Ligand SMILES: O=P(O)(O)O[C@H]1O[C@H](CO)[C@@H](O)[C@H]1O
């Protein structure tokens with residue numbers, strides 16, 4: 001039992017899928033895992049452990065933004081022994097060749113969050129990067145499913161409503177999408193020595209009008225979920 005997770009040691013698998021939306025966690029557990037047990041409901045941040053193709057896998061809702069996600073990651077790693085965390089999130093598409101519902105892999109994550117500066121001081125601009133073993137596995141597992149993900153820099157914004165930011169400039173510098181957690185996930189992966197990857201589905205376009213509904217973001221991002229589950233068990 002930890003402050004925000006009402007489970008016991010051993011209740012979580014060593015690999016956890018981490019959506020922001022707790023209802024996406026429920027959807028994944030109910031539709032993709034077998035022998036499922038609910039392991040957390042504190043604050044309705046639902047967590048489940050089950051099996052996928054014979055391997056134990058957990059899924060845990062992290063809430064929105066780096067501060068909320070960091071609480072769950074710290075507790076999963078320090079109290080429950082988690083070794084691999086794969087974020088399965090939604091994001092806004094920013095590159096011209098990125099379309100609604102595309103799957104993106106965050107090879108790195110630029111951020112305006114203070115977490116990197118607060119870790120290293122003002123003079124160091126740390127580059128939070130994905131675990132390459134997971135990134136490589138995700139790319140190849142996606143291709144086996146007939147999906148070619150776009151790979152690149154994801155802007156992890158501290159604010160969902162951030163109209164002061166020059167998103168066009170970030171896109172001009174190669175940022176392919178935006179969400180609110182990846183840089184924090186990768187920073188914590190480096191700090192706490194677990195393997196980290198963000199796999200994202202484009203839920204809306206930053207420079208266009210198209211977008212998915214809340215129910216679609218909860219229940220229809222199956223390509224991303226299949227890729228993340230096959231990545232979780234790759235090489236096992
Ligand atoms: O769909 P999730 O995983 O929550 O991710 C994205 O959606 C939320 C904002 O709507 C933020 O958490 C952002 O990162």
Ligand SMILES: O=c1cc[nH]c(=O)[nH]1
Pocket residue numbers: 090091092093160178179180203204206
């Ligand atoms: O954080 C997010 C998530 C989806 N779309 C966005 O524009 N931002």
